[in-house]
Amino acid sequence: MINKHQPASNPPPAGDVRGVTVSSPATVANVVCGFDILGFALNSPCDEFTLALSDEPGVQIINLDDFNLPTLAEKNVSGASLLALLDETPDVKGFTLYSKKQIKPGSGIGSSAASAAGPVVAANHLLGHRFSKQDLVRFAMFGEKVASGVKHADNIAPCIYGGVTLIRSIHPLDIISIEAPPLHVTVVHPQIEVRTSDARQILKQQVLLKDAIKQWGNIAGLVAGFIKGDYDLIGRSLEDFIIEPVRSILIPGFDEVKKNCKSAGALGGGISGSGPSIFMLSRDADTAKAVEVEMIAVYEKIGLAYQTHVTTINMEGVKIS
């Protein structure tokens, strides 16, 4: 399985047996009432990573995109994840990673999670699948820490597992796959910067018990709605009394986007991750497209640059190409 050092100047040719290429998806975390515990993977956009075993110790990173991300492994999200994996693979010297990101950093749809998760899934493939998905989440959390200072898993888990995932507990790590009916997702990324650390700082450390009760009623309803495939229940449960009222003020146009998208038929939605992207869930593709039209109208009116994605929930997570 161990192969020779991979020349670093160019990506390996397609079909090169010494490397593996993966597609690592964007993800939505903090799903409305599921702050810090619920996320799901998207079918697009996806990052592309090619990983090869190397005889040089550590992780060599070659960026094939224009994001100018750090190439020092310890400072790079993918690098830090792979270094954590290398700590538990004494028989492996190092890796060379070719990184071709499509998911904009800072968009709120799990750009750093895709960087953290894709390479460790690729590594596990090269190493004969010796690690469990939960191990891979654990390694990738070291990458998330580089990105946001916090070892959270709510983007990484759906990125690796696919579908909708619940992080019931972070210590100990307990990830549960939640079945869901077919769902269409529309995302708008207004091109402003909301730093995860700022979005976290603005939250109150204490919440009213009566609001917390409403929130856990809704998350219970949302999980039941997903597993039962009850679209109406999913829609009714997509309410957030705690995080959204505070964070949405950082996102221009949020209230109007939400109101207009629901009028256009969306089941509901909210802030993706810590923003600024906003996501909406719909029952069918036509509604998801109508929702996109509403999103575009709001940001055209405001005069703020934006990007949209109309996609579906990705059921398999990081995929070997």
Add this chain to the structure above:
Amino acid sequence: MINKHQPASNPPPAGDVRGVTVSSPATVANVVCGFDILGFALNSPCDEFTLALSDEPGVQIINLDDFNLPTLAEKNVSGASLLALLDETPDVKGFTLYSKKQIKPGSGIGSSAASAAGPVVAANHLLGHRFSKQDLVRFAMFGEKVASGVKHADNIAPCIYGGVTLIRSIHPLDIISIEAPPLHVTVVHPQIEVRTSDARQILKQQVLLKDAIKQWGNIAGLVAGFIKGDYDLIGRSLEDFIIEPVRSILIPGFDEVKKNCKSAGALGGGISGSGPSIFMLSRDADTAKAVEVEMIAVYEKIGLAYQTHVTTINMEGVKIS
């Protein structure tokens, strides 16, 4: 369907076509991490109510037990529920209710809910099932208000619907039946008084966001565990970081009961309703009996009178006899 005035001095003879007898079950509310939103019904104990239509206006109450509950309809839990139903049935003059309670008031296993729910289910049967289950919950909430001052539904809903029920929202009322695998329930009722109002007052109005996040991770896990029939997930999710640490100090022996019952194989459990009863869930009947032995041992040692119930989850709720 309307029948003649029922003589009030004695219960109607069995099989009397002018009346109907129902069995109204005990319930467990505030299921650990599901404070104020999750409950389930028990197969025992149950109250028995016989209801007959009457030509006298209002509700006449005849107690056939030794609990000395009020007989003035407005002050009686069953009476208040039936009066709420009468408000929406202008074609009906009144009812005579024969009440034979088995569930001790103040035990924390939904004695007032059984009193509120049983009679309105009986009335709906006599009136040709003109009301939905949700309507019946709405009427019975007037009875709960007489008992505790609050129109909560987390005991009434499982009492009427059977099984495990989620109150996703109280305004508007949104009740969701949650499928669950076979579960055995052991309850111990230490014979001390914990008033619902006191148990509510002792709660803090604010909670830490980090604790609330753990709580909604657990309720999401518990609902997923129930619907998937995943006993281990149910067990792992039965944690309460918010209510139990505060309320359990009102219940002598709580920590020891919980610890010993889990050592004996219980999946987990906690305070039933607002206490003082403690419930434990088990996978099989033998474990549920072993759990009862542990509960008895704790209260024998403390020297506190107690009552135990070893039963299963009641899937049908109030039952017409």
